[in-house]
Amino acid sequence: MSRSIKPYLASTLSILLAASFAAPASAQDKPKSYKPAAVTATKTTATPKLDGVADDAAWKTAPVYKFKAIKGVNFKDGKGETEGTLQLAYTTDSIYLLITYADPTMSVQRSPFVKQADGSWKKLSDPDDKGGDNNKFYEDKMAIIWNMDNSIFGFNERFSCGALCHAGEPGKAYGNKYSGEEGEIGDIWHMKYVRTGVIGQTDDQYVDHTQYDKEKSPEAGRKSDAKTGGGYNDVKLVDGKPEFMSKDGKAANKGGTYWIREEDKVAFDDSKFKAGDEVASIRVALFTGDRGDIATAAKWANGKWTIEMSRKLVTGSKTDVNFSDLAKTYGFGIAFFDNAQVRHAMIQEPLILSFAK
Ligand SMILES: [Ca+2]
Numbered sequence: 001m002s003r004s005i006k007p008y009l010a011s012t013l014s015i016l017l018a019a020s021f022a023a024p025a026s027a028q029d030k031p032k033s034y035k036p037a038a039v040t041a042t043k044t045t046a047t048p049k050l051d052g053v054a055d056d057a058a059w060k061t062a063p064v065y066k067f068k069a070i071k072g073v074n075f076k077d078g079k080g081e082t083e084g085t086l087q088l089a090y091t092t093d094s095i096y097l098l099i100t101y102a103d104p105t106m107s108v109q110r111s112p113f114v115k116q117a118d119g120s121w122k123k124l125s126d127p128d129d130k131g132g133d134n135n136k137f138y139e140d141k142m143a144i145i146w147n148m149d150n151s152i153f154g155f156n157e158r159f160s161c162g163a164l165c166h167a168g169e170p171g172k173a174y175g176n177k178y179s180g181e182e183g184e185i186g187d188i189w190h191m192k193y194v195r196t197g198v199i200g201q202t203d204d205q206y207v208d209h210t211q212y213d214k215e216k217s218p219e220a221g222r223k224s225d226a227k228t229g230g231g232y233n234d235v236k237l238v239d240g241k242p243e244f245m246s247k248d249g250k251a252a253n254k255g256g257t258y259w260i261r262e263e264d265k266v267a268f269d270d271s272k273f274k275a276g277d278e279v280a281s282i283r284v285a286l287f288t289g290d291r292g293d294i295a296t297a298a299k300w301a302n303g304k305w306t307i308e309m310s311r312k313l314v315t316g317s318k319t320d321v322n323f324s325d326l327a328k329t330y331g332f333g334i335a336f337f338d339n340a341q342v343r344h345a346m347i348q349e350p351l352i353l354s355f356a357k
């Protein structure tokens with residue numbers, strides 16, 4: 001039951017423009033309308049240090065936007081909600097973001113292999129996961145979608161990322177993501193802590209109008225920028241044992257890590273592990289090329305994530321938002337995942353970035 005939101009939007013545009021608007025109760029999968037919120041990037045010559053610590057001079061002067069994000073899972077008391085702050089700064093060639101938000105848990109136990117009592121190895125999985133919906137043994141993530149060239153209909157004006165969300169469709173636990181028409185493209189900055197955050201990067205992806213197809217496009221509109229190398233890869237079970245381990249030989253639940261840096265991977269030595277030991281099921285390395293444009297430092301402490309990001313204002317890539325005209329505004333939205341594969345909390349209102357002179 002794939003569906004474009006465009007006809008619906010077009011037919012109701014005049015109503016939307018005339019009055020504040022709430023989606024009819026009968027249309028549960030139609031996005032809801034929210035009032036856009038202005039955020040401002042401050043100009044700085046003091047480049048923030050990307051270390052996950054918000055003590056930089058730029059963050060002392062950049063305006064603070066306080067947000068609430070809702071409708072996810074996990075987070076405090078299992079309510080699927082979080083609150084935080086957003087700040088932006090820019091230099092002559094780069095943009096910087098500081099995002100802080102509450103998360104009671106630093107979640108890194110992403111589907112490890114566990115040694116069983118009989119000596120075999122088994123991947124730890126969420127028993128309630130019916131496909132792409134792990135909410136128990138995952139990682140913390142944060143994702144931004146930029147509405148490239150204001151191409152996504154209704155994004156900036158009232159729907160934010162909701163313009164791309166197709167809840168209730170078959171194939172996905174939490175809905176498919178794609179835009180209404182060819183040419184409507186969003187730039188996704190997807191910070192996956194275990195897979196990209198720990199090595200200082202955000203996964204640079206994008207979303208277009210591709211609808212869900214079980215065979216041809218199981219990810220619907222979600223796609224990744226081109227890469228020239230690097231990235232993350234699953235560790236396979238070979239002859240019933242993980243193919244690699246980290247060279248320190250430590251179990252992840254005994255002082256090791258739930259990821260293996262590519263340069264640290266060595267052949268697996270089963271004799272180092274006892275029943276109950278967990279080892280990483282993912283190898284990680286920095287993306288190079290278009291997919292590796294976003295430098296990141298993410299740090300969790302005392303129930304809060306602090307994430308600093310930077311990217312060139314202009315990359316020239318067709319799958320990146322390019323801040324080439326600082327007199328223009330740029331619409332975006334942000335989502336937060338607490339130990340969840342897809343069920344994210346989100347800021348409801350469209351965020352509209354302008355660059356202070
Ligand atoms: Ca810093």
Ligand SMILES: [Ca+2]
Nearest residue numbers: 105107140338
């Ligand atoms: Ca968490």
Ligand SMILES: [Ca+2]
Nearest residue numbers: 204225290293
């Ligand atoms: Ca890119």
